Amino acid sequence: MARMRPWALAAAILIGTAAGLGAFTFGYARGYSYLTNDPAACANCHIMWEHHDAWAKGSHHAVATCNDCHTPHNLVGKYMVKARNGFWHSFYFTTGTYPDPIRITSRNHEVTEHACRYCHAEITEAIDHGPGTVSSGDGQAAADGGGHSSEPISCVRCHRYVGHWVR
Amino acid sequence: MVLRDRERRTRRGVAARWLVFVAAASALVVAGVAALLTSIFQRQQEARNPFYRVVALNDTIDDPAVWGQNFPLQYDDYRRTVDQVRTRYGGSEGEPHSPGAADPRSVVAQSRLQEDPRLREFWAGYAFATDFREERGHAYMLEDQEFTERQKVTKQPGTCLHCHASVYVPYQRLGNGDPIKGFEAMNPLPYFEARKLVRHPVSCIDCHNPGNMQLRVTRPGFIEGIRLLKASQGVANYDVNAQATRQEMRTFVCGQCHVEYYFKGPEKRLTYPWGKGLTADSILAFHDSTGHSDWTHAISGAKVLKAQHPEFELYNQGIHARSGVACADCHMPYKRTGAMKISDHHVRSPVLNVNRACQTCHKWSEEELVARVTIIQDRTFEMRNMALDAVLQLTHEIAEQVRRDSTVAGVRQARDYQRKAQFLADFIEAENSMGFHADQEAARILAKSIDYARRGQMALRIP
Numbered sequence: 001m002a003r004m005r006p007w008a009l010a011a012a013i014l015i016g017t018a019a020g021l022g023a024f025t026f027g028y029a030r031g032y033s034y035l036t037n038d039p040a041a042c043a044n045c046h047i048m049w050e051h052h053d054a055w056a057k058g059s060h061h062a063v064a065t066c067n068d069c070h071t072p073h074n075l076v077g078k079y080m081v082k083a084r085n086g087f088w089h090s091f092y093f094t095t096g097t098y099p100d101p102i103r104i105t106s107r108n109h110e111v112t113e114h115a116c117r118y119c120h121a122e123i124t125e126a127i128d129h130g131p132g133t134v135s136s137g138d139g140q141a142a143a144d145g146g147g148h149s150s151e152p153i154s155c156v157r158c159h160r161y162v163g164h165w166v167r
Numbered sequence: 168m169v170l171r172d173r174e175r176r177t178r179r180g181v182a183a184r185w186l187v188f189v190a191a192a193s194a195l196v197v198a199g200v201a202a203l204l205t206s207i208f209q210r211q212q213e214a215r216n217p218f219y220r221v222v223a224l225n226d227t228i229d230d231p232a233v234w235g236q237n238f239p240l241q242y243d244d245y246r247r248t249v250d251q252v253r254t255r256y257g258g259s260e261g262e263p264h265s266p267g268a269a270d271p272r273s274v275v276a277q278s279r280l281q282e283d284p285r286l287r288e289f290w291a292g293y294a295f296a297t298d299f300r301e302e303r304g305h306a307y308m309l310e311d312q313e314f315t316e317r318q319k320v321t322k323q324p325g326t327c328l329h330c331h332a333s334v335y336v337p338y339q340r341l342g343n344g345d346p347i348k349g350f351e352a353m354n355p356l357p358y359f360e361a362r363k364l365v366r367h368p369v370s371c372i373d374c375h376n377p378g379n380m381q382l383r384v385t386r387p388g389f390i391e392g393i394r395l396l397k398a399s400q401g402v403a404n405y406d407v408n409a410q411a412t413r414q415e416m417r418t419f420v421c422g423q424c425h426v427e428y429y430f431k432g433p434e435k436r437l438t439y440p441w442g443k444g445l446t447a448d449s450i451l452a453f454h455d456s457t458g459h460s461d462w463t464h465a466i467s468g469a470k471v472l473k474a475q476h477p478e479f480e481l482y483n484q485g486i487h488a489r490s491g492v493a494c495a496d497c498h499m500p501y502k503r504t505g506a507m508k509i510s511d512h513h514v515r516s517p518v519l520n521v522n523r524a525c526q527t528c529h530k531w532s533e534e535e536l537v538a539r540v541t542i543i544q545d546r547t548f549e550m551r552n553m554a555l556d557a558v559l560q561l562t563h564e565i566a567e568q569v570r571r572d573s574t575v576a577g578v579r580q581a582r583d584y585q586r587k588a589q590f591l592a593d594f595i596e597a598e599n600s601m602g603f604h605a606d607q608e609a610a611r612i613l614a615k616s617i618d619y620a621r622r623g624q625m626a627l628r629i630p
Contacts, residue, residue, distance in 0.1 A: 076202075122506050122507075123503065123506055123507060123508045124508055125507065126218075126507045126508060126509050127501065127508050127509065127510070151412060151413045153413065157491070158496070158527045158528055159527065160528065161530065
């Protein structure tokens with residue numbers, strides 16, 4: 001301490017303060033829970049309680065947790081989506097500028113659609129990645145075949161209630 | 168140069184650190200490559216076809232049995248459209264019929280003219296007053312058109328086959344590769360000559376691209392009609408096959424035929440009257456603007472219109488259409504067959520398939536859902552009867568007035584009111600959902616019809 005320059009000491013104290021406060025906040029906000037798959041973690045925030053309850057009564061309660069539908073099923077993707085959502089959730093909660101009732105964003109909606117197909121791949125093959133989409137094989141007869149069939153179909157448009165149906 | 172110990176240790180330290188760094192870097196690179204490899208493999212798996220190609224399909228095969236070799240599940244369901252099941256306001260029961268040389272059918276549907284004799288007067292002077300039967304499945308569309316007694320009382324053109332047969336391949340052949348030319352060539356032919364050029368009722372090729380099974384519109388009537396409609400909405404040169412979304416296609420392929428139409432000009436070109444819009448009033452306004460009428464009413468002398476099965480037009484006014492539900496969502500709902508999910512190609516009333524047609528989205532009991540449908544249809548039926556009675560009362564009053572003195576000014580006005588009232592009532596009468604597709608719109612149309620009919624009666628009294 002004796003030979004430390006004043007600015008170095010001030011910097012050390014500030015950094016230490018920031019680190020300490022950050023660590024405490026992390027513990028207080030249960031930040032470690034967001035690294036788990038526990039649905040209760042998502043319900044840390046009041047706004048999610050209805051959805052958590054609805055999920056508990058829903059058809060997919062026994063087979064899927066929040067992460068199973070709302071994060072991708074690969075290592076990098078999962079944590080990227082968690083990180084992105086974590087940041088934006090914190091941001092909008094701090095500023096309060098989100099629409100109420102909350103609606104899923106189109107990116108997260110896409111993640112969820114992929115989750116349906118991850119588990120139900122075989123059964124949806126014929127209507128999703130069936131003969132309609134990629135290669136057309138033999139018989140390129142008709143000139144009039146637009147690209148519209150390669151639009152993926154939306155599962156949740158009809159199967160709205162399988163996740164968490166908040167009445 | 169002999170290195171001192173300390174220098175040697177430093178050098179080794181540096182080398183060791185480099186080693187670790189390179190190992191870590193190459194581990195990352197290899198992980199990345201492995202990820203790429205697996206994702207490519209996954210995409211290739213996704214591209215494989217979940218069906219066995221028994222035959223190579225192309226754009227000249229209109230026989231559904233051939234397509235059925237590749238798609239036996241869908242073909243199996245498609246063939247079930249021979250089932251005749253009656254619902255409260257739809258479907259039909261099989262009625263025995265003695266086959267003859269002119270009409271070889273041994274089973275027909277019940278006559279609607281017998282069920283409701285008012286219809287004979289409603290359509291007096293037009294072929295429909297001779298023979299009009301309850302609807303039945305797609306499998307019968309060609310034979311029922313060929314053998315209906317309406318063919319005996321009037322000469323129908325080949326245009327009729329545009330919707331009642333698989334004409335895509337015949338149009339190509341007739342037009343030397345150009346289906347529009349083929350369409351134009353078949354329209355003016357006499358019906359029975361054109362009949363020789365077609366072989367099947369609606370078939371797979373009429374809705375599906377044989378190369379990739381994508382949905383597509385093949386009917387020139389619809390292609391031109393939707394272009395006209397979109398133009399009236401400010402969208403120029405609409406190309407339905409290039410611009411429709413997948414979900415829209417699931418309605419458009421049905422809209423190829425389940426529409427109001429007329430035959431334009433001496434060339435009998437099939438035209439969908441959508442230049443002013445899709446509502447019943449817009450269609451009536453369109454017909455008025457072209458001066459078209461289908462026949463002169465035998466009882467009142469009014470120049471009247473016949474409406475034909477406008478399901479596509481009425482449906483588009485309802486809440487289901489507004490919510491993005493397509494025809495196929497209810498009439499060809501997905502079903503699970505083994506480990507696959509496919510569209511049910513047994514096209515029929517959703518009331519016969521409530522679980523799959525309705526309950527995916529509407530989580531109530533079957534009894535409740537059917538009850539709601541029945542309430543809507545009963546109410547529409549009540550209003551339809553009122554409209555029919557009102558139009559017929561007007562019709563007879565006009566006839567009475569004409570017998571007394573046809574030069575009275577009110578007669579022309581009253582006939583014009585009959586034209587309007589008759590078309591609007593017929594719009595709902597001909598539409599096959601008994602109001603379900605757009606219940607409030609159906610009520611509005613019938614209300615207008617009744618209103619016009621009563622105004623017509625007033626025009627005869629108060630000149």
